[in-house]
Every structure is written in C-alpha cells, then in structure tokens.
Amino acid sequence: MKKIGIFGAMDLEVETLINTMKEVKEHKCAGTSFYQGKLANKEVVVACCGVGKVNAASCTQALISIFDIDGIINTGIAGGMRPDVKVCDIVVSNEVTHHDVRREQMIHCYPNVEVFKADPHLIQVAKEVLQSNDHLHGNHHIGKIVSGECFVNDKELKESIIENHKPHCVEMEGSAIGHVAYLNNIPFVVIRSISDNADNEADMTYKEFESIAARQSSNLVMEMLKHL
Numbered sequence: 001m002k003k004i005g006i007f008g009a010m011d012l013e014v015e016t017l018i019n020t021m022k023e024v025k026e027h028k029c030a031g032t033s034f035y036q037g038k039l040a041n042k043e044v045v046v047a048c049c050g051v052g053k054v055n056a057a058s059c060t061q062a063l064i065s066i067f068d069i070d071g072i073i074n075t076g077i078a079g080g081m082r083p084d085v086k087v088c089d090i091v092v093s094n095e096v097t098h099h100d101v102r103r104e105q106m107i108h109c110y111p112n113v114e115v116f117k118a119d120p121h122l123i124q125v126a127k128e129v130l131q132s133n134d135h136l137h138g139n140h141h142i143g144k145i146v147s148g149e150c151f152v153n154d155k156e157l158k159e160s161i162i163e164n165h166k167p168h169c170v171e172m173e174g175s176a177i178g179h180v181a182y183l184n185n186i187p188f189v190v191i192r193s194i195s196d197n198a199d200n201e202a203d204m205t206y207k208e209f210e211s212i213a214a215r216q217s218s219n220l221v222m223e224m225l226k227h228l
C-alpha cells in the first residue's frame with residue numbers, strides 16, 4: 001500500500017499519531033482536518049472524523065476521493081461484548097456490520113451485503129504485530145465488530161445485540177467505514193481497544209479507561225505501519 005488513510009472518532013484516538021507525523025500538511029474538507037505526511041516512513045493521511053456513522057462515512061469517502069488512499073485503518077475504542085473480551089484487550093475486525101439496521105434491509109437493499117469483510121492482509125499484519133510485541137498489553141481477538149448510532153450502556157440492549165450479531169465488540173463507526181470501503185473496493189481494517197463492557201457500568205468504566213485504550217489501539221497502528 002502506497003498511501004494509507006488512518007482515522008479515529010475522537011482526538012484522543014489519533015493525537016499520538018498526528019504528533020508523531022513528519023512532513024505534515026493540513027487540509028480541510030467538510031469541517032474535518034486531514035493531516036497528510038509520513039509515519040514510519042509510510043505516506044499517510046490521518047484525521048479525526050467525529051463520533052458516529054455519518055461522520056465516519058463522510059471521512060472515509062473523503063480519504064478515498066480526495067487523497068487517493070489505497071488502504072484504511074480505523075483506530076479507536078469499543079465496548080466488549082463477550083466474556084473473554086476484557087477491558088484493554090484489542091479486537092481486530094474480520095467483518096463489520098450495522099447493529100441498528102435490520103438484517104433483511106442489509107440483504108435486500110443496495111449494496112445487498114449483510115457484513116463487510118476486512119482485508120486479510122491488514123488482519124494478518126495486525127495479528128503478527130500483536131504476537132510479537134509484548135508492550136501491547138492485554139489479549140487480542142480477531143472477530144466481528146458492530147456499530148450503531150448510540151453508546152451502548154444498557155444490559156438489555158447489549159443482550160439484544162449479542163443475540164442478533166454475536167460480535168466481539170460494539171462501537172459507533174466501524175460498519176460505516178467498512179460499508180463505504182466496500183463500495184469503493186478499498187481494503188480496510190478496524191482496530192479497537194476495549195474501554196468498557198457495554199453494560200450498565202459502561203459510563204464509569206469508559207471514563208477510567210478511554211485514554212489507556214485509545215493509546216493501546218494507536219500504538220498497534222504505529223507498529224503495523226512498520227510492516228506494511
């Protein structure tokens with residue numbers, strides 16, 4: 001990959017990456033700042049898209065259409081949805097989908113796809129980095145990530161999402177990135193570090209671990225760039 005687009009929903013998810021970049025040029029598009037430069041000697045464009053699927057979709061299309069990137073890495077935090085997915089563990093997407101869109105709609109409406117598959121090469125690079133770097137704390141998982149337009153902090157909603165999708169974690173952007181990347185035939189992967197358990201105690205846990213989890217995810221992205 002010659003030029004990679006990297007972005008997160010919040011400043012804390014990308015600030016380490018932006019502060020480490022070299023030869024940086026800032027561009028503005030649709031209210032978003034895109035930082036073009038180099039990380040680990042790779043051509044990158046890094047952005048903070050804002051929270052939610054619409055913001056993520058807009059940022060993804062801008063990266064593809066304006067900056068001519070040929071791969072996307074989304075970095076950030078998420079709520080764990082399985083007993084074996086603990087706070088500060090890392091989840092690497094093998095597929096993403098919307099948990100707040102009915103399965104029938106996904107299948108019968110354009111683009112007629114229920115889930116969007118992440119790129120096997122990007123998954124493999126992430127896996128190899130995780131297996132060879134002891135400083136990336138916590139366990140790692142390769143699995144499904146689901147997204148919706150709400151912060152999941154309710155036990156009943158969590159149980160409903162698990163019943164319908166059986167994901168490893170839940171967040172608010174990844175499925176939109178996968179959706180737009182699929183439409184444009186651009187390889188992508190979503191990286192998430194777990195900040196909470198998406199339950200009734202999620203608000204408290206999130207506040208405690210959001211910064212730690214965000215750094216964990218961005219550190220993995222930095223290491224991945226060295227192998228791409």
